[in-house]
Amino acid sequence: MDWTLDKSRPMCPQICEIICLAIANGEFSAGDKLLSVRELALKTGVNPNTIQKSFEELERRGVVHSVRCSGWFVNESIDAAKAEVDSLRNKKTEEYLAEMEQLGCTGEEIIEYLMKAKEVKNERDS
Amino acid sequence: MVKKLLKYEFIYYLRTFGAFLPIVLVIGAVTKLFLFLEEQYGGKVIEIASGSSVFMLVVACFALLLLPTVVGIVRFYKNMYSSEGYLTFTLPVTNAQHIFVKLLGVLGCYLFCALTVIASASIAMAGNTLGNVIADIVGVIKGMAVVLGSINVTFICIEMLILLILSMCSNMLLYYSCITIGQTAKKNRILAAVGVYFAYYIITQVISTVFSIVFIVGGTLGAFEDIALWIAENYIASIHLIMCGGIVLSCAIAALFWLINQTIMKKKLNLE
Amino acid sequence: MNEILKCTGLTKRYSNVLALDKIDLTIAPGKIVGILGPNGSGKTTLIKLINGLLTPTEGSVLIAGNAPGTETKKLVSYLPDNSFLPSWMTAEQIIELFCDFYEDFRPELANEMLNRLGVPKEMKLKNLSKGNKEKVCLILVMSRNALLYVLDEPIAAVDPATRDYVISTIINNYNPNASVLISTHIIADIEPVLDEAVFINRGQIVLHQTVDEIREETGMSVDARFREVFKW
Numbered sequence: 001m002d003w004t005l006d007k008s009r010p011m012c013p014q015i016c017e018i019i020c021l022a023i024a025n026g027e028f029s030a031g032d033k034l035l036s037v038r039e040l041a042l043k044t045g046v047n048p049n050t051i052q053k054s055f056e057e058l059e060r061r062g063v064v065h066s067v068r069c070s071g072w073f074v075n076e077s078i079d080a081a082k083a084e085v086d087s088l089r090n091k092k093t094e095e096y097l098a099e100m101e102q103l104g105c106t107g108e109e110i111i112e113y114l115m116k117a118k119e120v121k122n123e124r125d126s
Numbered sequence: 127m128v129k130k131l132l133k134y135e136f137i138y139y140l141r142t143f144g145a146f147l148p149i150v151l152v153i154g155a156v157t158k159l160f161l162f163l164e165e166q167y168g169g170k171v172i173e174i175a176s177g178s179s180v181f182m183l184v185v186a187c188f189a190l191l192l193l194p195t196v197v198g199i200v201r202f203y204k205n206m207y208s209s210e211g212y213l214t215f216t217l218p219v220t221n222a223q224h225i226f227v228k229l230l231g232v233l234g235c236y237l238f239c240a241l242t243v244i245a246s247a248s249i250a251m252a253g254n255t256l257g258n259v260i261a262d263i264v265g266v267i268k269g270m271a272v273v274l275g276s277i278n279v280t281f282i283c284i285e286m287l288i289l290l291i292l293s294m295c296s297n298m299l300l301y302y303s304c305i306t307i308g309q310t311a312k313k314n315r316i317l318a319a320v321g322v323y324f325a326y327y328i329i330t331q332v333i334s335t336v337f338s339i340v341f342i343v344g345g346t347l348g349a350f351e352d353i354a355l356w357i358a359e360n361y362i363a364s365i366h367l368i369m370c371g372g373i374v375l376s377c378a379i380a381a382l383f384w385l386i387n388q389t390i391m392k393k394k395l396n397l398e
Numbered sequence: 399m400n401e402i403l404k405c406t407g408l409t410k411r412y413s414n415v416l417a418l419d420k421i422d423l424t425i426a427p428g429k430i431v432g433i434l435g436p437n438g439s440g441k442t443t444l445i446k447l448i449n450g451l452l453t454p455t456e457g458s459v460l461i462a463g464n465a466p467g468t469e470t471k472k473l474v475s476y477l478p479d480n481s482f483l484p485s486w487m488t489a490e491q492i493i494e495l496f497c498d499f500y501e502d503f504r505p506e507l508a509n510e511m512l513n514r515l516g517v518p519k520e521m522k523l524k525n526l527s528k529g530n531k532e533k534v535c536l537i538l539v540m541s542r543n544a545l546l547y548v549l550d551e552p553i554a555a556v557d558p559a560t561r562d563y564v565i566s567t568i569i570n571n572y573n574p575n576a577s578v579l580i581s582t583h584i585i586a587d588i589e590p591v592l593d594e595a596v597f598i599n600r601g602q603i604v605l606h607q608t609v610d611e612i613r614e615e616t617g618m619s620v621d622a623r624f625r626e627v628f629k630w
Contacts, residue, residue, distance in 0.1 A: 005590065007586070007589060007590065007613070007619035007620070007621065008613060008617060008618050008619045008622060009613055009617075010610035010613045010614050011590065011609075011610060011613075012610055038569065038570070038572065041569045041572070042566050042569050042570065044590065045562070045565050045566075045569070045590045045591055046590045046591065047430055047569075047590065047591050047592060047593050047609075048569060048572045049428065049429070049430075049593050050593070050610070127499075130498045130499060133498070134495065137491075138486075141486065205484075209478075209480045209481060209482050210482065210483075210484050211482075212451070212476070212478040212480070212482035213482045213483060213484070215449075215450070215451055216449050216450070216451070216471055216474070216476050217471065217499045218468045218469075218471040218472045218499060218500070219468065219471075219499070220468055392453065393453055395451055395452065395453075396452070397446075397451055
């Protein structure tokens with residue numbers, strides 16, 4: 001999990017996103033125990049209350065549930081986590097589209113830019 | 127809490143000058159050795175050695191009797207008003223307890239130092255000299271008992287002891303007050319404390335000068351003849367009166383400085 | 399008791415300088431609160447008032463309902479901004495001292511932390527390096543099981559590794575019944591650990607919000623927001 005946090009955005013949603021992504025990517029499976037509030041706070045340097053609030057938010061969205069005295073667990077169904085990641089991806093794409101349109105690109109041009117950027121990245125990576 | 131505070135006072139004192147006590151005892155023993163050699167063999171070299179050793183012993187004893195005051199003042203300043211004060215004043219202890227323990231600590235040190243001085247001097251004089259000195263002291267007391275009555279001598283001794291302890295206390299409280307008043311200054315706080323001390327010194331000098339002028343002038347004009355007559359007739363009661371007067375005065379002075387300390391610590395504390 | 403600290407109309411005047419001007423501040427249990435302001439803004443004055451090292455000119459400060467005194471000193475664990483421990487004592491002796499005076503002190507925790515950081519316990523404090531001395535101070539203060547921790551500039555002069563250590567110590571020691579007050583002017587490093595931020599300037603509170611509110615409302619980090627508020 002990549003715990004890079006953007007200090008100019010509220011911490012809570014960022015932590016929710018990272019956990020959802022980890023579940024969707026299979027780093028945690030259905031029913032797995034998550035890190036404790038304290039462990040996660042120590043790992044990220046984020047306030048324990050904020051971590052707790054993030055878990056509670058994820059519980060409301062049906063991603064995780066708490067078991068008394070033993071911590072937080074991934075729900076049996078990970079659909080909710082996947083849906084969260086999906087909506088995050090949609091949101092990011094929309095933001096990107098809006099920015100590119102602002103720069104005067106049409107739909108086809110944007111796809112061209114994307115293909116080109118992907119090729120450059122592949123070359124660099126290999 | 128007082129007991130715990132006292133423990134750290136003694137740890138500090140032991141660490142600061144605990145080593146002096148055995149040294150002074152050793153000087154006493156060395157002096158005794160040289161005096162013994164001088165008596166047995168004589169000779170210029172041993173004479174010089176024993177002379178200087180006696181001199182050293184006297185200096186060491188005087189130093190030891192001054193030390194508690196000096197170290198007590200340093201301890202008070204450092205513990206209360208240097209950076210250590212941040213810890214001292216946030217312990218769950220009242221200011222009164224702090225001052226009380228500081229006083230008790232210094233008195234305890236005086237006791238140990240006085241005992242060491244007596245022990246060291248006894249070692250140096252062991253043998254005939256010590257016996258003679260003790261006999262002299264006993265003789266003086268016995269002589270006094272004959273003149274004044276043994277009950278009066280006992281009481282006068284007790285009064286003297288109380289007066290000694292009280293005046294030590296009021297003196298220490300004076301130094302503490304000077305430091306406490308000094309720390310309300312914005313800077314040069316130690317200098318301010320010294321200034322406060324001298325101001326107090328001058329004021330007391332002026333007051334005692336005024337009193338003695340009144341006394342001398344009054345005396346030459348014959349204003350105190352009745353009192354002088356009464357003292358001559360009731361000299362035992364006069365001694366008690368003077369002692370008790372001293373005790374009351376010391377108490378009053380101590381109480382004044384105690385209050386000054388308390389008030390400033392409570393209302394005007396200003397740690398650097 | 400639903401507030402650990404409550405300041406009402408708290409004012410402190412030094413001869414003719416107004417250091418704090420009618421401050422109202424309430425801290426609930428379980429919060430980690432940053433007192434943020436430039437140097438000379440009144441942070442240390444506020445902290446000294448909380449610890450009974452100063453008396454208010456006007457207004458009041460209450461800790462768990464009590465004015466500063468012997469009772470509150472049992473509840474407040476205070477880290478001053480200078481090294482406040484007797485330099486002639488060893489860490490071991492100071493642990494004993496804290497055991498003697500603070501009922502809530504946990505010596506095993508202090509020993510464990512000192513061991514883990516490799517701070518020599520038998521050495522007099524004055525012979526320790528500056529960094530180690532600061533660690534001893536922090537460890538002793540955080541080893542108390544206090545109701546309110548007051549840390550005055552705990553990260554101002556330390557290296558980045560120690561800074562992380564300070565933050566993880568605060569998190570490790572987190573207790574939902576206790577609150578932590580951290581004063582600092584270096585915000586970026588500690589802002590993730592904060593619940594609330596109190597911006598203080600020229601003796602007045604100019605802002606008191608949760609840090610996520612600040613980020614949400616302004617789209618800025620607390621550090622960036624601070625720089626904006628205190629721009630000149």
